[in-house]
Amino acid sequence: MTKKIPTRIYLNEEEMPKNWYNLRADMQEKPDPLLHPGTLQPVTAADLAPVFCKGVIEQELDDTTCLIPIPEGVLDFYHAYRPSPLVRAYYLEKVLDTPAEIYYKFEGTNTSGSHKLNSAGAQAFYAKEDGLTSLTTETGAGQWGTAMAMACGFFDLGLTVYMVKISSEQKPYRKALMEAYGANVIPSPSNTTESGKKLQEKNPGTGGSLGCAITEAIETAVKTDKCRYVLGSVLNHVLLHQSIIGQEAKTALDKYGVKPDIIIGCAGGGSNLGGLIAPFMGEKLAGKSNARIIAVEPASCPSFTRGRYAYDFGDTGMTTPLIRMQTLGSGFIPSANHAGGLRYHGMNSTLSKLYRDGFLEARSEVQTDVFDAAVRFMKVEGILPAPESSHAIKAAIDEALKCKQTGEKKVILFGLSGTGFFDMTAYTAYNDKTMSDQVPTDADLEKGFASIPDIPQNK
Numbered sequence: 001m002t003k004k005i006p007t008r009i010y011l012n013e014e015e016m017p018k019n020w021y022n023l024r025a026d027m028q029e030k031p032d033p034l035l036h037p038g039t040l041q042p043v044t045a046a047d048l049a050p051v052f053c054k055g056v057i058e059q060e061l062d063d064t065t066c067l068i069p070i071p072e073g074v075l076d077f078y079h080a081y082r083p084s085p086l087v088r089a090y091y092l093e094k095v096l097d098t099p100a101e102i103y104y105k106f107e108g109t110n111t112s113g114s115h116k117l118n119s120a121g122a123q124a125f126y127a128k129e130d131g132l133t134s135l136t137t138e139t140g141a142g143q144w145g146t147a148m149a150m151a152c153g154f155f156d157l158g159l160t161v162y163m164v165k166i167s168s169e170q171k172p173y174r175k176a177l178m179e180a181y182g183a184n185v186i187p188s189p190s191n192t193t194e195s196g197k198k199l200q201e202k203n204p205g206t207g208g209s210l211g212c213a214i215t216e217a218i219e220t221a222v223k224t225d226k227c228r229y230v231l232g233s234v235l236n237h238v239l240l241h242q243s244i245i246g247q248e249a250k251t252a253l254d255k256y257g258v259k260p261d262i263i264i265g266c267a268g269g270g271s272n273l274g275g276l277i278a279p280f281m282g283e284k285l286a287g288k289s290n291a292r293i294i295a296v297e298p299a300s301c302p303s304f305t306r307g308r309y310a311y312d313f314g315d316t317g318m319t320t321p322l323i324r325m326q327t328l329g330s331g332f333i334p335s336a337n338h339a340g341g342l343r344y345h346g347m348n349s350t351l352s353k354l355y356r357d358g359f360l361e362a363r364s365e366v367q368t369d370v371f372d373a374a375v376r377f378m379k380v381e382g383i384l385p386a387p388e389s390s391h392a393i394k395a396a397i398d399e400a401l402k403c404k405q406t407g408e409k410k411v412i413l414f415g416l417s418g419t420g421f422f423d424m425t426a427y428t429a430y431n432d433k434t435m436s437d438q439v440p441t442d443a444d445l446e447k448g449f450a451s452i453p454d455i456p457q458n459k
């Protein structure tokens with residue numbers, strides 16, 4: 001094996017990106033604006049002010065500024081765990097016997113275990129800058145809640161996390177970790193909000209849902225003095241913060257003159273994918289690259305490949321602004337898939353638009369195939385991948401095997417968004433062969449589509 005390119009490519013201090021990259025600024029056709037659900041007019045900063053921090057509202061509504069300087073305080077925060085490694089997967093290439101070059105950007109080296117810390121740190125920073133004293137959020141699988149707990153610990157802010165009840169029972173260590181960082185973790189639905197109480201009256205004994213936890217977190221933020229709500233995916237400001245992933249990856253690859261032909265990421269709400277691909281997509285939009293860019297989603301929750309492109313709510317409580325996106329309907333309830341972080345009904349509006357316009361490809365995978373790929377990867381590369389990230393591994397392996405057939409030496413880059421240390425229940429199910437693949441029928445999807453608002457914009 002010749003190793004001209006090191007197995008792990010790192011950046012020096014002075015090579016680290018100092019800006020986030022706002023991909024929307026380079027899109028000729030912009031994603032449609034968020035709409036106020038009452039007036040159906042584009043939302044204004046004033047509409048969002050009771051819920052979100054000022055800094056992120058500005059970023060959410062900005063589709064013209066290309067490079068946004070990362071504040072010094074956020075750079076300090078990033079410095080604690082970045083740059084993340086960019087790894088040349090020599091061992092995976094060898095075991096696949098492929099002429100392709102495979103690289104992955106690994107976001108799982110921090111304690112929260114995923115890329116989510118990149119936006120958590122930025123959002124906590126802006127909250128502190130606004131003079132807030134606490135934040136609220138929701139968490140399903142637990143990754144986002146942990147990332148926010150770490151960020152609030154660092155910036156000395158209070159944090160209340162509404163954790164989907166069933167998940168807080170299944171993942172007691174996630175809860176303990178958030179509490180160790182100082183967060184107040186409340187299983188949702190709870191008795192601390194009107195929406196939580198109502199939901200329990202309607203569905204006694206319910207294990208909760210992400211949509212319900214979001215509704216509770218927003219209610220508490222709006223009712224509490226000097227408190228706002230933070231969201232870990234889907235919105236454009238979250239993708240902006242995650243662009244640090246792609247910026248670092250591109251700088252590191254440029255250092256060795258490597259240009260990826262195929263870029264792959266897993267997609268839940270779209271933040272790690274959007275962050276990884278941002279600078280590469282920018283080049284593609286400018287006609288400077290022909291790279292194929294591929295989103296991989298679970299077959300159990302296929303918002304890209306089987307969803308509708310429509311204005312829809314971000315939560316089941318129907319309290320968020322309307323977002324034009326690929327959606328299965330806010331009322332769609334995905335079957336229990338082990339990749340908890342990918343169980344979301346909608347997709348970021350920018351990625352949805354790029355998909356509609358043919359710049360982004362998408363495919364879906366069933367979970368047993370995804371775990372087969374995970375195990376193949378971890379045996380040779382030594383990293384236990386998160387089930388979410390393993391969707392990207394599956395597609396990367398498939399593309400590398402295609403190269404083996406055609407003899408093409410393509411360069412593949414994929415996002416390894418996190419580690420799977422808190423996902424051992426999923427690996428147990430895989431090992432025990434009790435894992436099953438649930439793919440919704442068209443009739444199942446119709447039920448979800450029925451919840452998409454019937455407004456003139458959707459006609």
Ligand SMILES: *Cc1c(COP(=O)(O)O)cnc(C)c1O
Nearest residue numbers: 233268269270271272341388418
């Ligand atoms: C949350 C999560 C995802 C999915 O979220 P996106 O916003 O689509 O990136 C993917 N991978 C990991 C490890 C996660 O924790």
